[in-house]
Amino acid sequence: MKKNIAIVAGGNSSEVHVSLRSAAGIKSFIDAEKYNCFIVTIVGQVWQVELSESEKYPIDRNDFSFTVGSKKTVFDFAYITIHGTPGENGILQGYFELLNIPYSTCNVLVSALTFNKFTCNQYLKG
Numbered sequence: 001m002k003k004n005i006a007i008v009a010g011g012n013s014s015e016v017h018v019s020l021r022s023a024a025g026i027k028s029f030i031d032a033e034k035y036n037c038f039i040v041t042i043v044g045q046v047w048q049v050e051l052s053e054s055e056k057y058p059i060d061r062n063d064f065s066f067t068v069g070s071k072k073t074v075f076d077f078a079y080i081t082i083h084g085t086p087g088e089n090g091i092l093q094g095y096f097e098l099l100n101i102p103y104s105t106c107n108v109l110v111s112a113l114t115f116n117k118f119t120c121n122q123y124l125k126g
Contacts, residue, residue: 013084
């Protein structure tokens with residue numbers, strides 16, 4: 001059975017379009033024979049999966065899934081490509097940890113600490 005991979009893109013920064021291009025590029029490199037790949041966009045409060053340009057479905061944030069008809073799809077892994085909030089500051093990492101979904105980036109603490117440069121510098125100074 002193929003694993004379901006969410007390539008999480010979008011975000012709340014001016015780099016949203018860079019993130020979307022990154023997600024499309026990453027999806028093109030993942031072996032479709034081995035994995036079901038979906039691009040999940042998060043922009044503000046809108047979380048959705050795009051099956052095609054005209055076919056988009058909301059993400060159920062209770063378990064990071066989506067439903068088409070009577071078929072529910074849950075994700076086995078999240079590949080985070082969001083630049084800035086919420087992809088680099090620990091927010092998504094914490095969400096995925098709560099749901100026990102493995103993800104591609106560093107953990108919550110490292111993300112949150114390194115996202116805030118002042119706090120990171122204070123921490124490193126000891």
